[in-house]
Amino acid sequence: MQKLVGQTAIVTGASSGIGKACAIALGLDGANVVVNYAGNSAGADEAVETIKNEGGNAIAFKADVSKQDQVKAMFKAAVDTFGTVDILVNNAGLQKDARFTEMSLADWQFVLDVNLTGQFLCAQEAVREFQRRGMSGSKALGKIICMSSVHELIPWAGHVNYAASKGGVMLMMKSLAQELGPMKIRVNSIAPGAIKTPINYSAWHTPEAEARLLKLIPYKRVGETEDIGNVCCWLASDESDYIHGATIFVDGGMTLYPGFEDNG
Numbered sequence: 001m002q003k004l005v006g007q008t009a010i011v012t013g014a015s016s017g018i019g020k021a022c023a024i025a026l027g028l029d030g031a032n033v034v035v036n037y038a039g040n041s042a043g044a045d046e047a048v049e050t051i052k053n054e055g056g057n058a059i060a061f062k063a064d065v066s067k068q069d070q071v072k073a074m075f076k077a078a079v080d081t082f083g084t085v086d087i088l089v090n091n092a093g094l095q096k097d098a099r100f101t102e103m104s105l106a107d108w109q110f111v112l113d114v115n116l117t118g119q120f121l122c123a124q125e126a127v128r129e130f131q132r133r134g135m136s137g138s139k140a141l142g143k144i145i146c147m148s149s150v151h152e153l154i155p156w157a158g159h160v161n162y163a164a165s166k167g168g169v170m171l172m173m174k175s176l177a178q179e180l181g182p183m184k185i186r187v188n189s190i191a192p193g194a195i196k197t198p199i200n201y202s203a204w205h206t207p208e209a210e211a212r213l214l215k216l217i218p219y220k221r222v223g224e225t226e227d228i229g230n231v232c233c234w235l236a237s238d239e240s241d242y243i244h245g246a247t248i249f250v251d252g253g254m255t256l257y258p259g260f261e262d263n264g
């Protein structure tokens with residue numbers, strides 16, 4: 001049974017990887033979907049087509065989540081097309097890796113702008129829209145799902161901008177959950193581990209790289225984007241109505257200090 005019929009979701013960064021899988025999963029679960037992208041229109045169109053081919057509703061919308069005017073335009077397009085927004089999946093994110101002393105201010109700023117400020121701007125517009133609309137077909141006034149990472153917890157040398165952005169997402173999400181809970185706005189995070197996407201292609205695309213990566217994953221499988229899409233639908237649905245302010249780790253156990261498994 002479809003869990004999200006009659007609801008509308010905006011998924012940021014949905015032209016590839018985890019965002020695309022979440023957009024498709026939400027669309028197949030009955031939600032109208034705004035497939036946001038920054039540059040890859042072909043990927044966004046593919047997600048829209050996949051949803052439409054299964055009888056769902058979706059549009060693609062280009063917006064840089066770190067720019068307030070573009071975020072506002074995206075929410076306006078969602079409301080104009082589908083009437084309101086019920087679910088925000090704050091997914092857009094990127095990496096610009098460098099050793100610390102080589103990291104430019106521009107690369108630090110770029111990652112923080114997209115990964116953290118982008119989530120702030122989209123969450124703010126979502127909350128304003130939830131409040132304008134009032135209660136509708138869900139137990140909650142609205143749902144916000146922040147895409148975090150195991151690196152909200154696990155420090156990551158060579159990626160300080162990325163790890164700092166995800167640490168920021170953790171406390172932004174929890175602070176929002178504390179503030180918005182009384183309004184029946186449900187706020188949570190998904191923290192993926194290593195999922196096969198373009199962002200970490202070099203970490204899994206050769207057998208040697210994959211073997212190295214699997215040492216960090218007790219469950220001995222690199223994740224697939226559908227692993228996250230499934231959790232996203234459930235977290236957006238009323239089945240998880242009492243989950244609020246939580247980070248759901250979807251990581252095959254990457255956060256279990258795997259180096260200790262044979263350190264007896």
Ligand code: BGC
Binds near residue numbers: 149193199
């Ligand atoms: C990163 C990936 C990495 C994974 C596990 C994710 O947040 O974007 O590049 O493979 O964490 O380290």
